Amino acid sequence: MALVTDVLEWLQALPQPALVAATGGLVLAECTIGLGFIAPGEAGLLVASTTVNSAPRFLLLWLVVTVCAGIGDSIGYFIGRRFGPKLRETKLIQKYGTEGWDKATDILRRRGAWAVFFARFMPVVRTLTPAAAGTSGLPYRKFLPAVVAGAACWSAIHISIGAALGEAAKRIEGALSTGGLVLLGVVVIGGLIVHTVKKRKKKAAVTEEAALEPVS
Structure with a gap:
């Protein structure tokens, strides 16, 4: 908890260009399997969005976050394709995400690419779904459009909330x-x-x- 707080405070102190880059990096790290348990990508995005006060800033942050989320999810996908079902037996998944992994696998089996889209809005499952998709054999040509669409909607919603609420968003994050x-x-x-x-x-x-x- 202290680590997350320190990261968010560091994020707030950055100048605008570095803030956008750091937020994109956090989102990318969160989307990569395993790192989502320690990288506060969603909270970082909400904090960064409180600085958005113009359309160009909104579009820049939205574009960077969407691209970084797509890259992070793609990394997770190819990790899943490379290592297959044995990923579930790794110490990290066993410690933090067995239930999330099983949930992601079940949703993928029933919904396919739609599961990838909606998983973007589900904590924990969001981190594990790309690797689970690679493991399940979902074609990348179906995976990528779903990832990009989900990331675009997810980032737009969070940036809009942060921009609308400004400083109040930080208090809401703490209250949550x-x-x-x-x-x-x-x-x-x-x-x-x-x-x-x-x-x-x-x-x-x-x-x-x-x-x-x-x-x-």
């Missing part, structure tokens, strides 16, 4: 992170409560059964 932690805490507490209630019910049932046994 905090909200995620709060939600996690609620889930954990709820799970403990459910576990405790079930344990007590089970204990009461055993006690009742023991009390009735002599009567039987």
Whole structure:
């Protein structure tokens, strides 16, 4: 979490040309299999988009991000084609993305190139889908148009949000992170409560059964 915060703060301090280049680099890294778990591409794009105050800046950032996303996804695709299903057994996928990998593979099997397009809007699955597409044998001629279309829509939406909200977008990003932690805490507490209630019910049932046994 601290690493992501440091990267975003560093990003904010960059001059405009370097900001655009760094954002493109983060997005490219996020799209490459494995790096999406540590590279804050989406958050970086939202931060960078808060500096957009004209149509040329919008178009430049949109073009750079779309191209970088396409390149990163293509790298992931050819990694998947090269190493095949055994990618799922790597330590990285086993640690961070087995569920996402299986989900991406299932969606690809059912939807084909459409899955590549919609995966762009799904965290984790977005990082794993290109490699899964290469592994599944989806032709690159179908993969690339879906990747470019998805990246173009995804980047345009995020840049529009950031440009419209300006500084508020940064606060929203922080609120979302905090909200995620709060939600996690609620889930954990709820799970403990459910576990405790079930344990007590089970204990009461055993006690009742023991009390009735002599009567039987």
